[in-house]
Amino acid sequence: MSEPAVHAFGLRRRFSHPSGDVEVLRGLELSVAAGELVTVSGRSGSGKSALLALLGGFDSPDSGRVLLAGEPIDGAPPWHTCAVLPQALGLAHELTVAENVALPLRLRPGTDSTEERVTGLLADLGVGQLADRYPSEVSFGQQQRVALARAVSGRPKVLLTDEPTAHLDAGSSPAVLRLLRRCADEGAAVIVATHDDAVHAIADRRVRLSDGVLSAA
Numbered sequence: 781m782s783e784p785a786v787h788a789f790g791l792r793r794r795f796s797h798p799s800g801d802v803e804v805l806r807g808l809e810l811s812v813a814a815g816e817l818v819t820v821s822g823r824s825g826s827g828k829s830a831l832l833a834l835l836g837g838f839d840s841p842d843s844g845r846v847l848l849a850g851e852p853i854d855g856a857p858p859w860h861t862c863a864v865l866p867q868a869l870g871l872a873h874e875l876t877v878a879e880n881v882a883l884p885l886r887l888r889p890g891t892d893s894t895e896e897r898v899t900g901l902l903a904d905l906g907v908g909q910l911a912d913r914y915p916s917e918v919s920f921g922q923q924q925r926v927a928l929a930r931a932v933s934g935r936p937k938v939l940l941t942d943e944p945t946a947h948l949d950a951g952s953s954p955a956v957l958r959l960l961r962r963c964a965d966e967g968a969a970v971i972v973a974t975h976d977d978a979v980h981a982i983a984d985r986r987v988r989l990s991d992g993v994l995s996a997a
């Protein structure tokens with residue numbers, strides 16, 4: 781049997797606060813196959829973002845491991861292996877919308893035409909008219925869609941997204957859902973932390989983070 785695209789086991793993560801330590805993850809286990817879309821729910825502060833940071837290599841667990849396609853991660857992997865869409869988005873503000881989305885393609889040229897891929901993704905997400913603007917010239921909800929386009933443009937094997945519909949109105953969110961589903965259908969392992977029932981509705985599997993571990997939702 782092939783390795784899961786994402787395999788996390790025994791993950792523990794403790795944070796120190798002046799009021800005392802908090803162990804947010806307590807031996808968490810998660811396996812996600814290529815082509816699978818998994819949503820992670822859990823109350824605010826339960827550790828969903830902390831989990832995504834560990835899976836994406838932006839943070840290190842106190843114990844436990846994360847394997848991507850069977851390989852242990854050592855820092856943040858390249859975008860074509862694992863792309864992260866954090867709540868803070870992390871767009872490059874000195875680049876235009878189109879240049880941001882093109883970035884993963886420029887770092888690792890593949891078979892896609894950069895211009896077609898960028899134009900297509902921005903159009904799919906309803907922000908095609910913003911290609912030449914800078915991130916500071918578009919709304920936060922529009923920036924969120926641009927950041928999603930950038931995350932997926934290089935066709936990552938693993939896509940980690942944190943509340944990708946949080947700032948969208950009802951009219952904008954279906955395009956985001958379609959794109960997340962398409963990424964999984966094209967073979968990516970997609971993990972979405974969300975409070976949004978519409979995202980849970982497109983999942984292959986739903987899990988809930990509570991008391992530092994995951995269970996079926």
Ligand SMILES: Nc1ncnc2c1ncn2[C@@H]1O[C@H](COP(=O)(O)OP(=O)(O)OP(=O)(O)O)[C@@H](O)[C@H]1O
Binds near residue numbers: 802804822823829
């Ligand atoms: N770098 C950090 N330093 C200290 N504490 C942290 C750090 N990152 C997260 N925490 C704490 O870990 C807990 C989990 O935070 P996290 O952001 O992962 O929750 P969440 O489930 O994503 O919440 P939300 O749904 O509100 O986004 C919180 O108590 C938070 O204060």
